[in-house]
Amino acid sequence: MLALLRRKARSPVIQIAIVVIILVFIFWLPQMGGDGGPGTVAVVNDEPISTREFQRRYDDLLAQYRDQMGGVIPSELLEALGVREQVVNQLIQERLLLQSAGQTGLPVTRDEVRQAVHAMGEFSENGYFSLDVYRQTLAGARIGVQEFEGGLRTDLQRRKIVEHLVGFARVGEAEVRERFHRDHDQIRLSYLRLAVADFRAGISPTEEELNEYYQADAERYRGEARLRLDYLLFSPDGDSSLVVTEEQIAAYYRENHDLFNFPEQRRARHILIRSAAADSPELRENRREQLRGVLEQARAGRDFVELALLYSEDATATDGGDLGYFGRGEMVEPIEAAAFALRPGEISEVVETSFGFHLVKLEDIKSARQISLEEARQEIAQKLRAERGRQLAFARAGDVYEEVLTSGSLARGAEATGEKVRGTTLFKRSQPPAELARRQELVAAAFRLNQGELSSIVPTGDGGYAILFVPEREEPMIPPLAEIRARVAEDFINTRAREAARLAAEDTLAALTEGRELEAVAAELGQRVRQSGWFARATATTADLPSSVVEAGLRLSEKSPLPPRVQAADDHYYVIRLAERRPGDEGLFARWAEPIRAELLRAKQEALLDSWVKHLAGQADIRLTQGAF
Numbered sequence: 001m002l003a004l005l006r007r008k009a010r011s012p013v014i015q016i017a018i019v020v021i022i023l024v025f026i027f028w029l030p031q032m033g034g035d036g037g038p039g040t041v042a043v044v045n046d047e048p049i050s051t052r053e054f055q056r057r058y059d060d061l062l063a064q065y066r067d068q069m070g071g072v073i074p075s076e077l078l079e080a081l082g083v084r085e086q087v088v089n090q091l092i093q094e095r096l097l098l099q100s101a102g103q104t105g106l107p108v109t110r111d112e113v114r115q116a117v118h119a120m121g122e123f124s125e126n127g128y129f130s131l132d133v134y135r136q137t138l139a140g141a142r143i144g145v146q147e148f149e150g151g152l153r154t155d156l157q158r159r160k161i162v163e164h165l166v167g168f169a170r171v172g173e174a175e176v177r178e179r180f181h182r183d184h185d186q187i188r189l190s191y192l193r194l195a196v197a198d199f200r201a202g203i204s205p206t207e208e209e210l211n212e213y214y215q216a217d218a219e220r221y222r223g224e225a226r227l228r229l230d231y232l233l234f235s236p237d238g239d240s241s242l243v244v245t246e247e248q249i250a251a252y253y254r255e256n257h258d259l260f261n262f263p264e265q266r267r268a269r270h271i272l273i274r275s276a277a278a279d280s281p282e283l284r285e286n287r288r289e290q291l292r293g294v295l296e297q298a299r300a301g302r303d304f305v306e307l308a309l310l311y312s313e314d315a316t317a318t319d320g321g322d323l324g325y326f327g328r329g330e331m332v333e334p335i336e337a338a339a340f341a342l343r344p345g346e347i348s349e350v351v352e353t354s355f356g357f358h359l360v361k362l363e364d365i366k367s368a369r370q371i372s373l374e375e376a377r378q379e380i381a382q383k384l385r386a387e388r389g390r391q392l393a394f395a396r397a398g399d400v401y402e403e404v405l406t407s408g409s410l411a412r413g414a415e416a417t418g419e420k421v422r423g424t425t426l427f428k429r430s431q432p433p434a435e436l437a438r439r440q441e442l443v444a445a446a447f448r449l450n451q452g453e454l455s456s457i458v459p460t461g462d463g464g465y466a467i468l469f470v471p472e473r474e475e476p477m478i479p480p481l482a483e484i485r486a487r488v489a490e491d492f493i494n495t496r497a498r499e500a501a502r503l504a505a506e507d508t509l510a511a512l513t514e515g516r517e518l519e520a521v522a523a524e525l526g527q528r529v530r531q532s533g534w535f536a537r538a539t540a541t542t543a544d545l546p547s548s549v550v551e552a553g554l555r556l557s558e559k560s561p562l563p564p565r566v567q568a569a570d571d572h573y574y575v576i577r578l579a580e581r582r583p584g585d586e587g588l589f590a591r592w593a594e595p596i597r598a599e600l601l602r603a604k605q606e607a608l609l610d611s612w613v614k615h616l617a618g619q620a621d622i623r624l625t626q627g628a629f
Contacts, residue, residue, distance in 0.1 A: 041088055043623045044095040049088075058087045088624070094158060096616040101161035108156045113149055116156060165612055166278055166605035171597050177589070179596045182537060184584030189532040189545075189553045191576040192508060192522050199500040203493045213492045214481045221478055221488070224428040228472040229436075229446050230410055230421050234397040236389035236463040244384045252380050253373045260371040263328065267364040268339040269304055269321035272314040275356035278605060279598060286594055291350050291357045298347050304361045313356070313595060325366060335360055390463045397457045397465040410454065410469040426474065442466055449473075498571075505566040505573035512562055518577055536584065549574045557581070 040048040061083060118129040125133050138148055205213070214221070253260065271294060275287045294311050298304050305320030312321050328336060335358060338348040342362035351358040404413030414421045424433045432443045438461075445458045446468050455468035481488060508521050522529045532553075535543040540550045546569035553576055556563065561578035568574075 040625050042092055042625060043621075044092055045099060045620050045622075047095060047099070049091050049095060054087060054091060057091060058084065061087055092617075092622060093613050096613060096620060097158055097161050098154065100612075100616055101157050101164075106157065106160045106164060108153050108160065112156055113153050116152055117149070162609065163278075165608055169601055169604035169608055171600045171604065175600055176593055176597050179600060180589055180592055181584055183596075184536050184538050184588055184592070186534045186536045186582050186584065187553060187556065187578060188534050188580045189549075189556075189576050190518055190579040191530050191532065191545075191549070191574050192505070192518060192525075192527055193530060194501045194505050194525075194527065194573045194575075196494070196498045196501045196571040196573075199497040199504070200493055203496045203500075205489060205492045205496075210485070210488060210492060211481060213495075214488050218478050221484055223476045223479060224430060225447065225476050226426045226428050226474045227446060227449075227451075227470050228426050229424045230469045230471055231423075231442070231446075232397075232400060232410070232414055232419050232421060232467045233460070234393040234400075234465045235460075236386060236393045242385045242388050244381045244388075248384055249377055249380045250373065252384060253376060260376050262366075262369045262371070264368040265325040265327045265366040266339045266362060267325045267366075268323045268335070268342075269308060269361045269363060270314070270316070270323055270335065271304075271308050271312040271321050271359045272355060273311070273357045274313045274595070274598065276598075276602060277354070278602070283594070283598060283601075287598070288350055288352075288357050290594060291359060295347065295350065295359055298359065298361070304347065311591075321361075322363075325364075334358075386463060393464045394457070397467065401457055401467055404454070404467065410467065426472065439466075442468065446470060501573050502566070502568070505575050508575045509562065509566055512575070512577065518575070531579065534582075546570060546572075546574075549576060552576060553578070 039051055041051055041054045042049045062078075065078075065081070065083070117123065117134065122137060123129055123134040135145070138145060271291070273287050273291045273294075275284050279287075291311075294307055298307055308317050308321035311317075314321070316322055323331070323335075326336070326339075328340065330336075331339070332353050334351045334353050338351045338358075338360040339362055342348060342360070344362050344364055346362055348358075348360040351360055400413060400417045400419055403416050404410050407413045407416060411421055413419075422435070424436070427433055429443060429447050432440075436443050441461055442458060445455055445466075449455060449468065449470045451470055451473040453470055455466075458466045458468060460466055504525060508518075508525070511521050512518055519529050532543060532545055535550065537554050540547070540554065543550045545553070546567070548569050549567045552563045552567050556576075556578040558578070558581065563576060566573050566575055
């Protein structure tokens, strides 16, 4: 959540269109027909989807992926994500929804479009809608008024049909209670834990068994490539011998003034009660009131960190709602506005964002500060020396590289320029020699070379450069059994011990299924029966058991106290049995009833939309234009 809050706040583009609801991705695209006309990517019930519309949506989705991944996206990843197919699916689904809106009589009037435009804050001036701002904003975005309002009408109609459909979703009290008990009823397990190590005794493979085991899985013993490396290093000369003038320091300070300007930062905590735009007004008001109750507790003196742990529905709850330090423009605007309006120790009123409702508490303020030239002088001088040192190192590496190419030998090129070649013995990538252990970038570059191959000039992690040559390289091979006999024998013993432990666990489970007591079977195996603490699905992470065992335990009931199979985790096999079950604390139900209701409602709404679009797709005539996307 915290990363998403910050990412949303960094977007530099003013959003002037209503958010399009994107439905669950449906994999029926490859099965559609393919005879759309030129200039289209698809035809849905005789209504074309233009290549221009596709390209615009594709560019928007691509920009979202770039923002999420922080830069350029490799074409291979785009292909793996199926971005083009996603866009075509979205456009087809939306077209189907709009067509169904027309059929169900949900028109959008001119007044509704006008009211939607007037409600957009981007077109306001001094708190009121401004026709001049409206036209200027659209002109700046190169969008015509008719085009914008046509798109807005489409979005409003899409929203109408979606709201109409999700309005059929209902969640009853019995469903809420059933989910509450599923998540909060507590159980305790009796279990037998068989360690693989306990079954190693007495396993001693014969030569025939060892050879058979080795031959069956020889590939697992294939080694790593090894190589011998000759190389030249050109370290950056950034010491005090490089002269940096006062004029250069002052110029750097002027040109990079912002680097020495630290704006005010604030540290805040928050408590989030989630709410979605699709929630009913009654539910949203209920959630808001729930948070107002938390605010009353906080202002009455109850610890904010404790309240965040109890009530917040954000991942930061475990850290007491800590948002860390942030400056202006780094957090979603409502939270930022609240934090920058508070004094340390103060708590805001209820703040609304697209995630729901928040309380914000200001913890600390780091005042804005401008570092003076005098304070920054030493740091700037070091940076300038380091940069000059890198330039000199690169120039030196370039001169030597040219001599190496001219002479046809790394050794002769180095000798001619007064450099010293360094060398290694054969080594694996996972076990580089000590002198290269901290230069993994050089190790990686070396293993990209073939035998007899010279590298280009390779940057090093410390700002220097290197030239590499591989005089010898051994490709990975499978060693003969005689060389790795001890390793193969250890693997054989572990494999047999694991099999023995598994069989013992399965025999134990079978005996319990036939009616025997766990304690009696455990005694025959020389093991002891263990007891877990109480845990519920909502608190499963606190159980002192592997997650797979916890999941299996949560599926048990009084009618079915034994699982269908044993559980394996961390070189142990577990045979579990439900010991006790007790219902969740009724006092917790009041805390969790509304969040559970909201979660169930959203799931039903999504299922309704998904089902409706699939139905429409099954009845529709959808044709794709081959090669159009």
